[in-house]
Structures are given as structure tokens and as C-alpha cells.
Amino acid sequence: MVQFITIDDPTDLRVAGYAQVRERDLVGRHGLFMAEGEVVVRMLATSRLCEPVSLLLAQKRVEALSDSLAALAPEVPVYVAGQAVMDALVGFPIHRGILALGRRRATPTACEILAGLGPEALILVLYGIGNHDNMGGLFRNAAAFGADAVLLDADCCDPLYRKAIRVSVGASLITPFARLERDEDLAGLLEAAGVRSVALSPAGQGTLAQLSRAPRMAVLLGSEGPGLPADVLARTRTVAIPMAAGFDSLNVATTAGIVLHHLGFMAEREAG
Amino acid sequence: MVQFITIDDPTDLRVAGYAQVRERDLVGRHGLFMAEGEVVVRMLATSRLCEPVSLLLAQKRVEALSDSLAALAPEVPVYVAGQAVMDALVGFPIHRGILALGRRRATPTACEILAGLGPEALILVLYGIGNHDNMGGLFRNAAAFGADAVLLDADCCDPLYRKAIRVSVGASLITPFARLERDEDLAGLLEAAGVRSVALSPAGQGTLAQLSRAPRMAVLLGSEGPGLPADVLARTRTVAIPMAAGFDSLNVATTAGIVLHHLGFMAEREAG
Numbered sequence: 001m002v003q004f005i006t007i008d009d010p011t012d013l014r015v016a017g018y019a020q021v022r023e024r025d026l027v028g029r030h031g032l033f034m035a036e037g038e039v040v041v042r043m044l045a046t047s048r049l050c051e052p053v054s055l056l057l058a059q060k061r062v063e064a065l066s067d068s069l070a071a072l073a074p075e076v077p078v079y080v081a082g083q084a085v086m087d088a089l090v091g092f093p094i095h096r097g098i099l100a101l102g103r104r105r106a107t108p109t110a111c112e113i114l115a116g117l118g119p120e121a122l123i124l125v126l127y128g129i130g131n132h133d134n135m136g137g138l139f140r141n142a143a144a145f146g147a148d149a150v151l152l153d154a155d156c157c158d159p160l161y162r163k164a165i166r167v168s169v170g171a172s173l174i175t176p177f178a179r180l181e182r183d184e185d186l187a188g189l190l191e192a193a194g195v196r197s198v199a200l201s202p203a204g205q206g207t208l209a210q211l212s213r214a215p216r217m218a219v220l221l222g223s224e225g226p227g228l229p230a231d232v233l234a235r236t237r238t239v240a241i242p243m244a245a246g247f248d249s250l251n252v253a254t255t256a257g258i259v260l261h262h263l264g265f266m267a268e269r270e271a272g
Numbered sequence: 273m274v275q276f277i278t279i280d281d282p283t284d285l286r287v288a289g290y291a292q293v294r295e296r297d298l299v300g301r302h303g304l305f306m307a308e309g310e311v312v313v314r315m316l317a318t319s320r321l322c323e324p325v326s327l328l329l330a331q332k333r334v335e336a337l338s339d340s341l342a343a344l345a346p347e348v349p350v351y352v353a354g355q356a357v358m359d360a361l362v363g364f365p366i367h368r369g370i371l372a373l374g375r376r377r378a379t380p381t382a383c384e385i386l387a388g389l390g391p392e393a394l395i396l397v398l399y400g401i402g403n404h405d406n407m408g409g410l411f412r413n414a415a416a417f418g419a420d421a422v423l424l425d426a427d428c429c430d431p432l433y434r435k436a437i438r439v440s441v442g443a444s445l446i447t448p449f450a451r452l453e454r455d456e457d458l459a460g461l462l463e464a465a466g467v468r469s470v471a472l473s474p475a476g477q478g479t480l481a482q483l484s485r486a487p488r489m490a491v492l493l494g495s496e497g498p499g500l501p502a503d504v505l506a507r508t509r510t511v512a513i514p515m516a517a518g519f520d521s522l523n524v525a526t527t528a529g530i531v532l533h534h535l536g537f538m539a540e541r542e543a544g
């Protein structure tokens with residue numbers, strides 16, 4: 001049974017985690033994150049990697065959302081507020097009428113994630129992705145094409161930032177990820193785990209079409225503009241995606257989608 | 273020689289086209305469009321399809337932008353304003369310090385675009401794309417993979433809206449496009465032009481991997497959510513992009529990138 005708790009006062013301390021959501025986005029949530037919208041909150045409720053701490057619903061949306069609440073663990077409090085109280089609390093109008101505070105069940109290291117890979121595995125390794133739209137799109141594509149994990153260098157933004165979760169359509173709640181320490185030897189870790197690495201670069205030695213599938217593979221991507229760090233490119237096999245002359249510009253999330261689709265296609269051909 | 277014209281008064285009628293850019297985005301520009309940023313304005317200056325009507329530069333950026341101004345036709349006026357005048361005129365801070373008003377040199381119909389295709393051609397046909405980010409991303413990918421044209425149904429948003437141009441990295445200024453009339457028989461036009469059509473759909477009859485390249489091809493894409501209209505799906509060959517179980521969600525611009533890359537890959541294999 002869902003526990004509904006009515007909130008009449010926007011300063012009620014039980015819902016302090018939802019106060020002024022946009023300001024809170026800037027200063028951080030001490031290990032918690034904010035999820036918004038029905039699809040994303042439903043993914044949070046059923047994720048093996050994250051869990052909801054509480055939900056906040058607009059009164060008028062409770063009935064329409066009842067199916068999505070069915071998956072919720074019974075101990076998770078569901079706060080319900082009228083639209084005016086909710087807007088005053090959150091600090092802007094919440095048209096979708098559903099928010100959740102969540103947390104990760106665990107914070108694995110890159111080493112732990114690599115140790116848990118199956119014999120066939122595909123991981124994305126991201127360097128310097130600072131844009132939450134791109135981060136969300138990267139996780140969305142990772143989930144769509146069944147990537148097993150995402151590794152982030154120390155300069156990447158947070159995949160559990162509110163906008164990144166939204167753009168990922170909840171993929172960042174269900175895809176294992178770890179952040180590398182600044183001095184962590186990723187190349188060494190990948191090699192020890194038997195993972196073949198390939199780096200995407202406009203100046204790649206080969207083209208993506210020539211890239212075959214290895215059982216365990218890591219696809220390395222840098223941010224648009226600077227691309228991958230020179231020392232990473234120097235010690236990794238590189239491939240390019242051929243583009244039209246005069247317009248050599250591809251979004252990093254789109255690049256990931258093309259590479260992951262290609263590797264799935266190659267795996268299918270090799271299996272078939 | 274570039275004609276620099278100093279503007280000291282934000283109400284100067286010569287720069288009225290730049291007044292309150294965001295409000296103007298909402299009400300339209302009567303056949304003109306607004307381009308922003310150095311890369312995009314440079315593409316406007318060299319486009320075969322569009323042309324700049326005028327430029328507006330921040331005084332402090334004139335020297336840094338001189339290389340980009342070299343490509344500009346000498347009759348195009350370049351207005352120069354101090355930062356305060358520029359901000360007051362435009363209505364928000366223009367960090368990049370460069371804007372341009374542009375117009376299309378011509379407004380071709382779908383029929384005219386199809387009549388001008390070469391023996392090998394690839395076109396995107398878009399239905400109901402209402403989001404300017406997605407529209408920009410679609411044009412960016414069309415340009416990156418050398419699509420020859422984009423056709424838009426009557427429900428698509430404007431690829432020359434300021435944000436769509438920016439997200440396209442200028443691709444919507446250099447890629448031929450036409451908007452279909454609401455009652456125009458696109459299927460008939462494509463057939464008459466010898467163009468083989470394929471529609472992307474999660475419920476596709478085949479997978480993208482099975483799709484081979486025809487000399488003239490049209491790739492049909494609908495908006496996320498509703499997808500392509502049922503009558504379009506009913507009379508077109510459909511293909512799906514296989515995705516992970518439980519996460520069947522792909523951005524429409526990413527989808528276009530994957531399909532265009534695949535068709536380029538197939539063309540390369542068939543040629544090789």
C-alpha cells in the first residue's frame with residue numbers, strides 16, 4: 001500500500017528536499033538526486049541500481065499516476081500537495097506533477113564494474129563531457145544499445161543531474177556507471193580486464209566500418225571540440241566516422257549511437 | 273572591403289531587424305532568419321542557398337572576427353555597436369558578439385528539389401518534428417553524412433528558427449530543403465522520381481542491418497512519441513533499429529545519424 005502524506009505548507013521539513021529545485025541543482029544534493037516525470041520516476045521505482053527516497057505528487061495527478069505508483073516499495077513516502085503549495089515549494093510550475101528524490105544503492109569503482117563484466121561486454125568511456133544534454137543523450141544511447149556500463153573521467157558532469165536524467169529518459173538510473181579518480185590508470189585496468197579499446201577521433205587510423213567486434217570492448221569518446229586527450233589517443237587504436245567534405249561535425253551522443261549500433265550489427269553478422 | 277557602420281542608438285532603424293531577438297523569434301521575421309555565432313555566420317556568408325542581409329558585431333569582437341568577415345560580399349552592411357548598445361538592442365547579452373540577419377536565395381518546392389537530384393541521392397523526409405533541438409540535430413546529421421535534401425511535412429517546425437540553426441551548427445543554411453503542402457502527394461512524387469522510400473518504425477518489417485542501398489533513397493522519420501502517420505507507414509517499406517529489451521527509446525536525430533551512416537557504409541561496401 002502506498003503511503004500518501006498530505007502537505008499543506010511549502011516550508012514543511014518533510015519535503016525540504018524538494019525546496020527550490022533549480023537552486024538546489026546548482027549547489028548539489030549530498031548524494032541524492034532529483035527525478036521528474038512519470039516515465040523517469042517509474043524507472044527509478046524499478047531500478048536495481050537506484051532507489052526512491054520519497055515522491056512528491058500534485059494532488060490532481062494522483063489518480064492518473066496510480067499505475068506508476070504500484071511498483072513503488074511500500075515504505076517510500078508519497079507526499080501529495082495542491083498545485084499552489086507544490087509550485088511554492090519547488091519554485092517553478094511542475095506541469096507533469098511528479099517528482100522524486102532518489103539515491104544510488106551503491107557507488108561502484110571502475111575496477112568493481114570491470115570485475116563484474118560478462119564474457120561479452122560493451123562499455124562507453126567518456127572524457128570531459130560537460131554538457132548535461134550530451135550526457136543524457138549518451139546514457140540514452142548506451143541503454144538503447146545494451147551497453148553494460150559507462151565510465152566517466154574526473155572532468156565529466158554528473159549523469160544524475162536532473163536535466164541529464166530527463167534527457168536520458170531515465171537511462172542514467174538503470175545503467176551501471178563509475179567515475180575515475182584523476183590519477184587512475186584506466187588503460188591498465190581495461191587491459192587487465194581483457195577489454196579491447198577503441199577511441200573515436202576525426203583523425204582516426206581507420207574507419208568505423210572496418211571495426212570488428214571483440215568479446216569485450218570499450219568505446220572511448222571525448223567532448224565535442226577538444227575531443228579525447230592526446231595521451232589517450234596516443235595509446236589507443238583510433239577510428240573515424242567518415243563524413244561529408246566540408247561538414248565534419250557530429251554530436252557526441254549521436255556518435256555513440258552510431259558506434260554502438262555498428263558494433264551490435266557486427267556482432268549479429270558474426271553470430272549469424 | 274567590409275562596410276562597417278557604427279551604431280550608437282539601440283533604436284536606430286537600420287538595426288531594427290535585431291531588436292528584441294527573443295520576442296521576434298516568437299512572432300516571425302517575414303522571410304528573414306537570425307543566425308548567431310562565428311561558425312554559423314561564416315557558413316551563411318558562403319552558403320549557396322542563403323545569404324546575409326546584414327551583420328551586427330560587438331565592437332570588441334571586430335578584430336577577432338576579421339578572418340570570418342573576409343568571405344562576406346562587400347555590399348553586406350556590418351553594423352558595429354558597443355556592448356551596452358548591442359545588449360539593449362538585442363534584449364539579452366550576446367556573449368559571442370556576432371549576429372546576422374539572413375534570407376534564403378530561393379524557396380524550392382519538393383517537386384523542384386526532386387527534379388534536381390543526381391543519379392545517386394539520399395534525402396530525409398520528416399513528419400511532425402516540432403522540436404527545434406531535434407530539427408537542428410537532424411540537419412546536422414543530414415549535412416555530416418552528405419544527404420542531398422530534406423523534405424518537411426506541413427507540421428514540422430522551421431529549420432531556420434534561430435535555435436534550430438544553432439543546434440544544426442549551420443547545416444540548415446547549406447542543406448536544400450522544401451516544405452510539403454498539406455495535400456501534396458509525396459509518395460507519388462518520390463515514385464515518379466525513382467526514389468526508393470524506407471520508413472523508420474519500432475515495429476518495422478525488417479532491421480536496418482538488412483537494408484541495402486538503392487541509388488536514390490528517401491529515409492522517412494516521424495517525431496518521437498507519435499512516430500510516422502499510419503497512412504505513411506501502410507504504404508512504405510519499414511525497418512526498425514534493434515534495441516535492448518526494456519529500453520526502446522532513441523532520439524530522432526540520433527536515429528537519422530545511424531541510418532545515414534549505415535547507408536553510407538553499405539554504399540562503400542557495394543562500391544568496394
